[in-house]
Amino acid sequence: MPKANQLPRPTDAELEILTVLWGLGPSTVRDVHETIARRKPTQYTTVLKTLQIMAEKGLVERDEKQRAHIYSAARPREWTQQQLAGDLLQRAFGGSAASLMLGALAAHRASPEELAELRKFLEEYEKGKS
Amino acid sequence: MNHLAAWIRTPMAQSLGWTLVHFVWEGAVLAAALWAMLRILRAAPARRRYALACLILAAMPAAFAITLAVIWALRPVAAGVPVHWVAAPLDGGPITGPSPRFMWAMILDRLAWAVPVWGVGVAFFYARGLASWAQVRRLRHRGVCAPSREWQARLDRLCTRLRIARPVALLESCLTDAPVLIGYFRPVILLPLGCLAGLSVAQVECILLHELAHVMRQDYLVNVVQSLVEGLLFYHPAVWWVSRVVRAERENCCDDRVVETMGDARAYAATLAVLEQRRALAPEAALAATGGDLMKRIRRLTTESRGAQTSVAPAASAAVLLVIFAAALTALPAKLPNVKRAYRPAAAPVAMAVAAATPAPQQSAAPMSTSYEKWLREDVVYIITEQERAAFVALTSDAERDNFIEQFWQRRDPTPGTPENEFRDEHYRRIAYVNEHFAGSVAGWKTDRGRTYIVYGPPDEIDDHSSGGSYERPPEEGGGKTSTYPFQQWRYRYIEGIGTNIIIEFVDHDGSGDYRMTKDPHEKEKASTPYRKWLNEDAAFIITEAERAAFLKLSSDEERKQFIESFWQRRGEPFREEHYRRIAYANEHFSTGIPGWKTDRGSVYVTYGPPDAIENGDSRTTRWTYRWIEGKGSDFTLVFTDSDGRGEFRLTNEPGEPQENVPPEDAKLSLRFGAHSVVTVLVPLGSSQDHFHVYLEITGNRKIVFESEVSGQAVFTKSIPLPVGQYRLAATVKDLDSGAIIRPSELSLDVVNGPRPAWGKASGREYGASSPLR
Numbered sequence: 001m002p003k004a005n006q007l008p009r010p011t012d013a014e015l016e017i018l019t020v021l022w023g024l025g026p027s028t029v030r031d032v033h034e035t036i037a038r039r040k041p042t043q044y045t046t047v048l049k050t051l052q053i054m055a056e057k058g059l060v061e062r063d064e065k066q067r068a069h070i071y072s073a074a075r076p077r078e079w080t081q082q083q084l085a086g087d088l089l090q091r092a093f094g095g096s097a098a099s100l101m102l103g104a105l106a107a108h109r110a111s112p113e114e115l116a117e118l119r120k121f122l123e124e125y126e127k128g129k130s
Numbered sequence: 131m132n133h134l135a136a137w138i139r140t141p142m143a144q145s146l147g148w149t150l151v152h153f154v155w156e157g158a159v160l161a162a163a164l165w166a167m168l169r170i171l172r173a174a175p176a177r178r179r180y181a182l183a184c185l186i187l188a189a190m191p192a193a194f195a196i197t198l199a200v201i202w203a204l205r206p207v208a209a210g211v212p213v214h215w216v217a218a219p220l221d222g223g224p225i226t227g228p229s230p231r232f233m234w235a236m237i238l239d240r241l242a243w244a245v246p247v248w249g250v251g252v253a254f255f256y257a258r259g260l261a262s263w264a265q266v267r268r269l270r271h272r273g274v275c276a277p278s279r280e281w282q283a284r285l286d287r288l289c290t291r292l293r294i295a296r297p298v299a300l301l302e303s304c305l306t307d308a309p310v311l312i313g314y315f316r317p318v319i320l321l322p323l324g325c326l327a328g329l330s331v332a333q334v335e336c337i338l339l340h341e342l343a344h345v346m347r348q349d350y351l352v353n354v355v356q357s358l359v360e361g362l363l364f365y366h367p368a369v370w371w372v373s374r375v376v377r378a379e380r381e382n383c384c385d386d387r388v389v390e391t392m393g394d395a396r397a398y399a400a401t402l403a404v405l406e407q408r409r410a411l412a413p414e415a416a417l418a419a420t421g422g423d424l425m426k427r428i429r430r431l432t433t434e435s436r437g438a439q440t441s442v443a444p445a446a447s448a449a450v451l452l453v454i455f456a457a458a459l460t461a462l463p464a465k466l467p468n469v470k471r472a473y474r475p476a477a478a479p480v481a482m483a484v485a486a487a488t489p490a491p492q493q494s495a496a497p498m499s500t501s502y503e504k505w506l507r508e509d510v511v512y513i514i515t516e517q518e519r520a521a522f523v524a525l526t527s528d529a530e531r532d533n534f535i536e537q538f539w540q541r542r543d544p545t546p547g548t549p550e551n552e553f554r555d556e557h558y559r560r561i562a563y564v565n566e567h568f569a570g571s572v573a574g575w576k577t578d579r580g581r582t583y584i585v586y587g588p589p590d591e592i593d594d595h596s597s598g599g600s601y602e603r604p605p606e607e608g609g610g611k612t613s614t615y616p617f618q619q620w621r622y623r624y625i626e627g628i629g630t631n632i633i634i635e636f637v638d639h640d641g642s643g644d645y646r647m648t649k650d651p652h653e654k655e656k657a658s659t660p661y662r663k664w665l666n667e668d669a670a671f672i673i674t675e676a677e678r679a680a681f682l683k684l685s686s687d688e689e690r691k692q693f694i695e696s697f698w699q700r701r702g703e704p705f706r707e708e709h710y711r712r713i714a715y716a717n718e719h720f721s722t723g724i725p726g727w728k729t730d731r732g733s734v735y736v737t738y739g740p741p742d743a744i745e746n747g748d749s750r751t752t753r754w755t756y757r758w759i760e761g762k763g764s765d766f767t768l769v770f771t772d773s774d775g776r777g778e779f780r781l782t783n784e785p786g787e788p789q790e791n792v793p794p795e796d797a798k799l800s801l802r803f804g805a806h807s808v809v810t811v812l813v814p815l816g817s818s819q820d821h822f823h824v825y826l827e828i829t830g831n832r833k834i835v836f837e838s839e840v841s842g843q844a845v846f847t848k849s850i851p852l853p854v855g856q857y858r859l860a861a862t863v864k865d866l867d868s869g870a871i872i873r874p875s876e877l878s879l880d881v882v883n884g885p886r887p888a889w890g891k892a893s894g895r896e897y898g899a900s901s902p903l904r
Contacts, residue, residue, distance in 0.1 A: 015273040019304040023275055023323050038276035039301070077304050077323060118403040121428060125400045 007058055007075065014054050017047065018073050018080060021060065026072035138242045141205045147245045149198040153366065156193045160186050161368035164375065176382035183376040184352070190369055191359050248365060255361030266312050269320060274301040277326055284331075285319070286501055288338055290509065291391065291558070292346050293539070295532040297499040300338070302326065307409045311341040314350040328408065333401040336388055343384035352380075378426075385431055399431040502531050508575065510538070512585045513557065516870035560584045570643045578647035579636050581866075582620065589620035589634075596638070618645060629827055629860070634837065647837060661690040667727070669697070671737045672709065712736045722778045730781040731770055741768075752779060821866040828859050839866070 010018055020035045021027060033047040051071050054060045063070040073080075137143055164186040171179055276282070277300055285300045296317060303320040310320050319341045326334060344350065356373055363369040389395045506514070506522060514522070518538065525531050540546065542553040564580035565573060574580045583589075596616045616638040624630045636645035665673065665681055673681070677697065684690050698706045716732030717725055726732040734754065735741075741754035754768045770779035826836040864871045 012272050015304070016275060019273050019302070019323060020275045022304060023302055023327075035275050038279070039274070080304070115407065118406055118428070122400055122403050122407075125396055125403075 010054075010059055010080065013050055014059060015080075017050055017054065018059065018077075021071060021073040022077040026063065026070045028068045028070060030068070032071070134246060138245055141202070143245045144242065145198060145202045145205060146248075147242050148201050149194060150244055150248055150365070152197045152201075153190075153194050153363065156197065157190055157363065157366040157368040160189055160193065161372055164372055168375070176379050176386050180376065180379035180383050183372060183379055187356065187359060187369075187372050187376055190363055190366075190372065194363065251364050252361055255364050256358075259357055259361060269303060269305060269310075269312060270301075270318050273304040274320065276300075277302050277321075281326060281334075284335065285338055285342075286504070288335065288342055289501060290505070292339070292342050293535060294342060294346050295502055295505065295535050296345065296528050297501050298342065298345055308405070309337050309341060311344050311350065314348075314354075317345045317350065322409075325405075325408075329401070329404065332392075332397070333404070336392055336398045336401045337405070339388045339391055340384045343387035344380075346387075347380075347383065349380055349384075353377075381427060382430060385427060389431065395431045399428040403428060499528070502528070505535060509561070510557075510869070512581055512866075512869050513542075514538070514869045516865065516868045519868045519870070556587075557584070560587065568645075572644070577644065579618070579620075579645050582634060582647065586622055586625055590623045591621040593619040593621070595619075616645075617648075629829075633835065647839070661687065661694075664694060668710075668713070671733060672701075673697070708739075709736070712739060720779075722776065729778065731779050734768060734781070750775065820868070823864040823866055825862040825864075826859070827861075828857050 016036060017032055020032050024031055024035065029044070029048050029051055032051065033042065033044045036042045036047060051060060051062075055062045055071070059074055060071045061074050063072070138147070164183060167182055168179060171182065282300050285298060289295075289298055296315075299316070299318045301318055301320055302323050302325070304323045306320050306322050308322065309325065312318055312320065319338065321334075321337070325337075329337075356376060360369060360373050385398070388398050392398060506519070522531070522534055522538075525534055539551050539554045543551040544553055560583055561575055564575050564577070564583045568574035568577045568580045568583070570577065575584060595614060596618065614637075618636045620634045620636070622632045622634070625632050635648045637648050638645045661681075665678065681690065681693055684693060713727045713736055716727045716729070716735045720726035720729045720732040720735070722729065727736055731752075731754075738756055742757045743753075743755040745753040745755070747753065750772045752770050754770070756766045756768075768781060770781055772779045821839065821841040824836075824838050824840055828835075862871065
């Protein structure tokens with residue numbers, strides 16, 4: 001079992017499975033397969049095989065207590081995101097790619113001062129509502 | 131290097147260099163103009179401010195191009211090399227030090243190097259843009275998973291509401307920390323993982339609406355063009371500033387759209403704030419918190435000034451714009467006569483944007499995606515005409531379909547020219563209403579009541595007997611008392627194209643809540659089922675009107691039983707036997723998809739008995755000849771044609787007349803005479819493939835309305851007992867698959883004592899000619 005901080009970077013297929021696991025929480029292979037199949041046709045056995053490989057790599061953990069094995073992501077999403085950040089996220093959001101996406105929020109995060117202001121606004125809003 | 135040094139002294143490079151220099155002030159002037167106008171238009175709607183900023187941004191490359199063209203046209207042709215750029219050698223000044231003029235020349239000489247530097251910069255920005263584009267594309271596939279189907283369905287509904295016909299996909303991504311929209315031809319909305327679970331449905335819908343507003347406004351495309359302009363004129367801060375204004379106002383436009391649709395600006399602002407807070411909670415790798423302008427947007431959303439505007443402002447801003455342009459033109463180091471002509475290309479960027487907006491070649495012949503299918507098969511199925519339907523199906527690209535849908539609603543807009551389309555809004559309201567109120571085992575819009583509501587709107591009156599039970603029959607239904615299934619009567623005072631005081635009945639036969647439209651006012655009557663069958667099937671062709679009326683007045687099954695006994699006694703046992711033999715014979719020999727006695731040949735056989743001669747022309751045609759029919763005369767020939775080879779012989783006037791090819795527009799009524807005063811109405815439907823809803827209205831001494839759903843038949847047949855009198859008969863046929871309504875044909879008819887009607891004229895057409903029994 002590799003050390004936690006040496007986990008290999010997930011491949012695209014592995015990242016997709018991790019995404020599902022982060023979204024659903026600990027899941028059976030069937031759950032994962034169903035979610036992935038919603039987006040693209042995928043064989044159940046492919047998902048199973050990938051999950052087994054990921055378990056070997058330490059990317060996911062397997063709970064074998066029940067008849068249907070339950071898989072869960074070994075690391076939280078944020079951890080992996082950070083790991084990937086140098087690769088994709090930062091370039092996507094810090095770099096010029098941000099200007100190629102349209103979003104409800106600005107490409108860059110709010111500053112601490114702005115966040116404080118936002119919190120104040122939300123508090124007032126909640127008060128006004130009740 | 132030597133090549134480059136030589137190149138920068140060519141007229142081309144020199145012109146470019148001067149253009150770069152001139153654009154410094156041109157860009158500044160344009161930006162200043164925008165700044166001034168935005169101040170004047172402070173209170174204007176965001177979309178106007180956005181349009182203005184876009185205009186200025188487009189004017190920048192235009193100004194650049196014009197300047198280049200003018201300088202190129204004015205280059206000193208004789209010298210080949212502009213004087214200004216020559217590093218003047220010692221021109222007779224003192225040798226002790228460089229003269230100011232020499233210094234100036236030196237500076238200019240250095241400036242010539244700006245061209246290659248600029249070129250490298252542009253290349254850098256474009257290369258970076260291309261790389262970013264490739265990365266953004268990967269976000270579609272990497273680290274994403276599809277949300278549950280309900281979310282995609284919700285998104286589709288929102289698309290419908292915003293009239294976005296392009297399919298928009300929804301994915302959850304672990305690589306974004308904010309909701310983003312990517313792609314133009316196949317837009318995808320990426321939501322950060324956990325966003326769907328962490329926010330309320332209304333909040334997520336706000337976010338989706340914001341992104342869909344981008345789709346609707348073609349923002350993605352504008353944004354790409356904008357990035358190209360930024361790259362080209364990257365060296366000028368004014369360009370970046372204007373571009374930022376465009377981006378900010380674009381978000382404001384979308385915010386406005388969300389608020390227009392959802393209504394609650396403060397709730398939406400709160401959603402944005404929550405989203406930003408959630409983002410701040412997630413750790414992030416070394417991204418500079420440069421500060422967005424979210425707070426500005428929230429303030430804007432929550433203060434009231436949005437949309438308020440004085441009428442002077444647009445004029446003022448236009449004036450400012452005009453003055454600025456005039457100033458810019460005179461300031462150009464050019465002879466003005468050239469300018470006017472050269473100025474035209476200013477429209478070029480706009481034209482380019484339009485060209486890019488039309489679908490790329492690979493988009494043509496795109497198969498119809500589900501959202502369009504849904505639009506056709508659900509949203510407008512009851513209201514789209516046959517021609518429109520055919521036209522829509524023939525379209526090959528999504529852009530055309532979008533356009534078609536736009537036009538479809540525009541044609542129906544009662545107040546063209548206003549942004550609201552009352553017809554469309556009302557239509558979708560009706561759909562929402564029926565889905566909410568009439569849904570059972572099938573969706574509300576598919577039920578009979580749903581369809582009626584969607585097509586004709588809310589009824590003027592609903593007589594609700596949803597508990598069923600005892601029911602006082604009104605005189606026109608025969609009077610008396612009976613017990614019924616749960617039923618509802620909907621009354622419409624007026625329906626265009628159909629008539630006034632229309633009553634439609636819906637009966638729930640099995641208590642499932644699934645109310646079916648009925649053609650027969652007695653269908654709701656509980657006890658009458660076997661007797662109703664007797665009335666409408668067994669004796670349909672032979673019962674007289676008086677007998678029928680008497681039968682309907684009965685209220686107990688015992689009475690009905692007695693009535694039937696005396697009915698047969700009056701006619702004698704041999705008659706009864708022969709009658710049932712005929713029905714059995716017809717059912718045995720003529721049954722196809724429908725029972726034999728109901729077919730054309732069956733009804734003739736049951737009414738008139740076996741023909742005296744049967745002559746089979748070919749396998750598709752058969753001629754029946756009767757030498758004598760009581761009360762009608764002698765020598766009748768009836769021609770039945772099996773037009774589609776499926777064994778369904780239809781009564782046709784001429785041998786081989788292709789009934790199937792009768793276009794629905796030409797649908798006409800032909801009347802055939804049954805025994806006694808039973809009139810059989812034949813309505814050619816034009817096609818046996820489709821489902822039809824047939825509405826018959828007979829007005830005279832009394833009014834009779836029949837409604838029926840027909841499928842698998844090319845001719846609708848209905849036998850109606852009529853007392854002596856004068857009538858007008860109108861039929862309206864609706865093709866349920868296409869929604870086409872066949873305009874009512876009307877004809878008048880006299881039912882005289884005895885079986886022979888006097889044929890009247892309808893719409894100038896002699897209907898007697900279409901009667902097979904002359």
